[in-house]
Amino acid sequence: MTAHFKQDGPVESNRLDGMKQGVIGKALPRVEGLAKVTGTAPYAAEYQAANMAEGVLVTATITRGTVSSIDTQSVLAMPGVLAVIQDSRMTTRAAQGTAGQAPQQEPQTVSYWGQPIALVVAETFEQARDAAKQLTITYDAEEGAPLDPQAVESEAKEGQTVNQGDLAHAMAEAAHSVDVTIDTEGHASAAMEPHAAIAQWEGDKLTLYASLQMLNYNIAELADALGIEEEDVRLRAPYVGGGFGSKLGISEEAVAAAIAAKQLDRPVRVVMSRQQVFQCIMRRSETHQRLRLACDDDGRLTGFGHDALVSNLPGEAFAEPVLQSSHFLYGGDNRSLSLNVARIHRMTAGSVRAPGEAVGMPALEVAMDQLAEEAGIDPVELRLRNIPERNPEEDLPFSSHKLAECLRQGAEAFGWDSGPRTPRQHKEGEWWIGTGMASAARVHNVSEAKVRVSLIADGTALVRTDMTDIGTGTYTILAQIVGEMLGLPVDKVMVELGDTQNPRGPGSGGSWGAASIGSAAFMACHALRKTLAERVGTSEEELSLKDGIANSGPSLVELLDGKELSELGHYEPGDIADDYTASGFGAFFAQVRVNRFTGEARVDRMLGAFGFGRVLNAKTARSQCLGGITWSIGAALTESLMFDPNDGHLVNCDLAEYHMPVHRDIGEVEVLMVEERDPVASPIQAKGIGELGMCGGAAAIANAIYNACGARLHHFPMTPDRILAALPD
Amino acid sequence: MKPFQYTRPESLVHAAQLSQDTEALAIAGGTNLLDLMKLQVETPDRLVDINRLGLGEITENTDGTLRIGALVTNTAAANHPRIRADYPVLARAILAGATQQLRNKATTGGNLCQRTRCYYFTNIDQPCNKREPGSGCGAIEGVARLHAVLGTSTECIATYPGDMAVAMSALDAAVHILAEDESERTVPVRDFHCLPGDTPWRDNVLEPGEIITAVTLPPPVQGKQIYRKVRERSSYAFALTSVAAIIAMEGDRIARADLAFGGLAHKPWHDPRLSTLLVGKLPSAALFDEAGDLLLEDAQGFGENDFKIPLARRTLAAVLAEATETEI
Incomplete structure (x- = not known):
């Protein structure tokens, strides 16, 4: 049976709060935690296969051009070397998130330094690596590939430009205004587990163990790259050692391993080196942003301008969505926003930890701090005065909006001093100490999701989907949702993830995993409850399930009567996204010290207050926020x-x-x-959490640096050299 | 990684003899060497494992000096009571380097021999005169954030990356070296590392067949000892600049000023003129500025690392102010 639900409107019934098990929202430890810390949870490269060969990717040492020849003979005589694979199906970039089709192939065409061009396969990893380094390659290099995003003509990214009213006029007439240009440098996802794949064929059937975030898309990407049917591919990624965007799409090692395994008729493992992960997966684009803010005497925004320049390789559709939250976070009738992409030959730009807001919000929130100073208004108060009633560009209501509460509660918990904010008021030895704050915002997304929930005759539940847990807590929150709905303690709910033989989940990305797959599980459980209610002789609404007992009467085992009961939960986001703007909101507060001699900045303390719908697990939710705040500190300082x-090669690649x-x-x-x-956000009333913690946090630190020492920086990260250069005398 | 032979010699002399082969490298903790071998930056035919050959002791000599065996780990050296009490600048410098796990494996001799972290040196697909003589320098026209501003050459602008040796330079420690013919020599740490000149592949004065056996610290001296390392990340990052200082006062005046600098040159930078300038003077902001002028009079930046010049000046001033308890 399928329990399908397409969400075209709000789900007010809020059933999870009426259940009896009492596990939803609880700060439970990760159900797979013990396996992970005892090394019994295998990661992609750790599976064993008989007679496995090892592949190492060979990468280009030119920026643009073609590979004219690879002297394979030079290495085929080396001990253990089995093959040098050059196959036009090999991919040269990772697929962009949710692409669902193969990325750029034909590796003989080089478009960035470090691009994979071949695979050397040998009996051992060391042999393969040595041979890969010894390979003689000749190129036909094309000189003059553009590398500097600000030195080339850029193109406008469609669907991002907004022109409402007359911003120039608003700026000219404003009581107070700010017009600043802010730069951010590129970021790497920097997941702990490197990209790795083990490919194994049985006839025409491929099984690939890999480290991936979105098997539901990855299966199509891999099949497309190989020219085979999805039905002939099985992907497995039950444990993923961090993704942060870098594993949204299939990457080069997966396709290469599959091709090599077929050619050699034996399993092949390809593990990227740390340097390769840095150099040929995904970068977050650097950004060059201009912020124009105009307000009246009371600090109410009359004009809002945000223009951003980002970069990517020619042909890549992805453009760092810098303006994502700028479209709705603050009011202002006169609006001008634009996003431009420069085509340059650095490695592929794609999704890295909170694409868009991770760099757009810090820039906006530095500009807001400057506006607060210009207007002589406390920065918390300035934000409170500019929370719009409705989305100012699309005139839509917000699904829910906790920015004001987060600002107020955060300020109180932090001990925010709303008095005058003159820099250099606090000194401790060599250190100036200051405080700063910023708003947080991250658009909320959901995605189609399927999951099978089965009640086994022994009274336990089994949850199966190809959804992944990339360290975020998916296993645990699914066990909690199903446990809550079916009246089972979490240890009676088994969760199987990361296998495309199971129903398609939403994939982990864009912070949409928990709300989407959780809603699908909720639907399946709701249908199971209906069947159980019939068997008890009551209605679903009246059915109370706790610790495997229904309505204080029959046990689940009795109700199941030796037979498994199973439902496929299918959640589909409907038209509701057209009727509401949904976003997570929050506020950051930071206390920072700056050394007056060396310009070193250190974060003493930081507080983040976040509103993101229902908290499914207070512990994993908090951990997500801690991770986000850590990224905020990285984005701000290092x-x-x-x-x-x-x-154009990436220099610092480890x-x-x-x-x-x-x-x-x-x-x-x-x-x-x-x-x-x-x-509105989802049938379980939850929003995305994973990325919100870094969407603005860097600005709280930047604003605290200014408050500490008077250096107003417009360039992230704020390293000692930049701080010293900006220090007033 | 290129295939190599692994040899565990029975004696130090045997180890030295094996190391005569220019394609052989001695391995101790391996924290730097193994990384470089994986990247194929180092491609020895033979590794000579000198672990298990003694040299793991710290011994107090009757003349008040302290001998640190070449195989004493960074962790052991930093935690040694005599080093903590009498040579805190060294303990602090060691603890400012790397991570606890790396320090547990890294050795005193190996640390002296660690190689530059220049991004072009560690990438074999980029030009580097140090790694591949005559191939050029990628850093001079490339990304030179980590790079040297003192003592550079047209061939190489790499820095010596370590912290421990900077403190040893300030302390004027001595390196003991054994040769394959059983002869021994002693080289001041200040002379152990080389400037790049036109032989940038040469990091230090060790010849093939020579092995470091120990480092001797001179008898303890009076004064305040400071190690100050500047970096954007507060651990596991190489110095943008660092200062090791031993400063003693007599009354209001500076009586001793032994200074060495990290992150500025191809070697721990020791400029004897600083001591001459500072000793006998009343500490003041003006004097510290003068010291900075002297230290950096020949400094040359390469774009991205221009900041090191003002940063070194300011860090020196901060250290001198702290040591002499002067308000600046």
Whole structure:
């Protein structure tokens, strides 16, 4: 049976709150946590296959041109080397999120330095790696590939331009205004687990173990790349060691492993080196943004301008969606927004941790801080005065809106001082200490999802979908939703993820996983409850299930009577997205110290207050927020991709030189979850959580740096050299 | 990784003899060497494993000096009571480097020999005169954020990346070296590392067949010891600049000023003129500025690392102010 629900309107029934098991929302530890910390949860490269060969990708050392020849003979004589694979089906980039089709193939055409062009396969990894390095390749290089996004003509990204009223006039007439240009550098996802795949064929049937976020799309991407049918592909990714956008689409190693395994008629494993993960998966584009804000004497916005320039390779549809939340976060009748893409030959730009708001919000929120200073209004108050009643561009209502509560509750919990904010008022030894704040916003998304929920005759439940858990807590929240609905403790609910033999989930990405798959599970459980209610002789609404007992009478085992009961939950977002603007909202507060000699900035403490609908698990939700705040600190102070100006190659391509924050960089962090129910967001009233924690946080730190030392920076990350250069005398 | 032979010699002399082969490399903790081998930056035919050959002791000599065996781990050295008490600049410098896990494996001798983290040196598909003589320097016209501003050459602008040796340079420690013919020599740490000149492949004065056996610290001296490392990330990052300082006062005046700098050059940078300038003077902001002028008078930036010049000046001033308790 299928329990299908297409959401065309709000779901006010809010059934989860009426259940009896009492596990929903609880701060339960991850159900797969023990397996992970004891090393018994295998990751992609850790599966064993008999007679497995090892492949290593060979990457280009030119920026643009063609591979004219690869001297395979030079390495085929090396010990253990089995093959040098050059196949026009091999992919040269990772697929963009939700592409559902193969990315650019034909690896002999090179469009960025570091692009995969071949695969060397050998008996051992070491042999393959050595041979890959020894391979003699000749190129026909095309000189003069554009590398600097600001030095080329850019094109407008369609559907992003907004012109409402007359911004120039509003700026000219404004009581107060700000017109600033802010730059952000590129980011890497930097997931711990490198991209890896093991391909195994049985006849024409392919099984691929991989580290991927969205098997529901990846299966189509892989089949398309290989020129085979989806039915002949099985993808498995039960455990994924972080994705952060970099595993949304299939990447080069997966397709190469499948081709090699077929050609050699034995299983092939391809694991990317850390350098390859950095150099040939996805970068977040650098951005060049102009913010124009105009307000009246009371600080009410009369004009709002946000123009951004981002970059990508020619032919890539993705453009860092910098303006995503700018379209609706604040009011202002006169609006002008635009997004432009420069075509350059750096590696592919794609989704990296909160694409769009991760860099757009920090820029906007620095500009807002400057406007608050110009207008002489407390920055919290300025934001409170500019929360629009409805989406200012589309005139839609918000599904729910907790920005004001987050600002107020966050300010109180942080101890925000709403008095005058002059820089350099607090000093401790060599350090200036300051505070700053920013709003948080991240659009809420949901996606079609299917999951099979079965009640087994022994009274336990089994949940099956190809949905992934990329470290976010999917296993646990599914066990909680199903446990709550069916009256089972979490340890009686088995969850199987990451296998395309199971129904298609929504994939993990865009923070939509929990709300989407959770709603599908909710639908399946709702249908199961109906059947159980009939068997008890009551209505679904009257059915009370707790600890495997129905209405204090028969047990589930008795009701099942030796037979399994199963439902396919199918959730589909409907037309509701046309009627509402749905977003997570929040507020960040930071206390930062800046060394007056060296310009080093350190975060003493940070507080994030977030409203994102129902909290499904207070512990995993908080962990997501902590992760987001950590990314905020990275974006503010340390993370920056550096590209060679001559050939465009990514220079700092490992975790030693790409500076994610370390434990010592993270001061005291507090998370305040402002609970709400959003009946529009999803049938379980939950919104996305994963990315909100980094959507604006970097600006709270930037604004605190200004408050601490008087250096108003317009360039993220705010490294000591940039802070020193901006310090007033 | 290129296939290699692995040898575990029975004695130090045997190890030194095996190391005569220019295609052989000694391995101790391997925290740097193994990474470079995986990247095929280092491609030795033979690894000579010198672990298990003693050299893991810290011994107090009767003349007040302290001998640190070449195989003493960074963790052991930083936690040694004598080093903590008498040479805090060294303990702090070691703890400012790498991570706890790396320090548990890294050794004293290996740390002295660690190679630059220049992005072009570690990428074999890019030009680098240090890795491949004559291939050019990718950093000079490329990304030079980490790079040197003092003592550079047209061939190479790489920095020596370490912290420990910077403190040892300030302390004027000595490196003991054993040769394959059983002869021994002692080189001041200040002379152990080379400037790139026209031989950028040469990091230090070790010849084939030579092995570091120990580092000796001179008898403890009076004064305040400071190690100050500047970086955007507060751990597991190489220095943008660092200062090791031993500063003693007599009354109002500076009586001793031993200074060394990291992150600025191809070696821990020691400029004896700074001591001459500072000793006997009353500390002041003007004096610290003068010291900065002297230190950096020949400094040259390469675009992205221009900031190191003002940063080094400011960091030096901060350290001198702290050491002399001067308000600036």
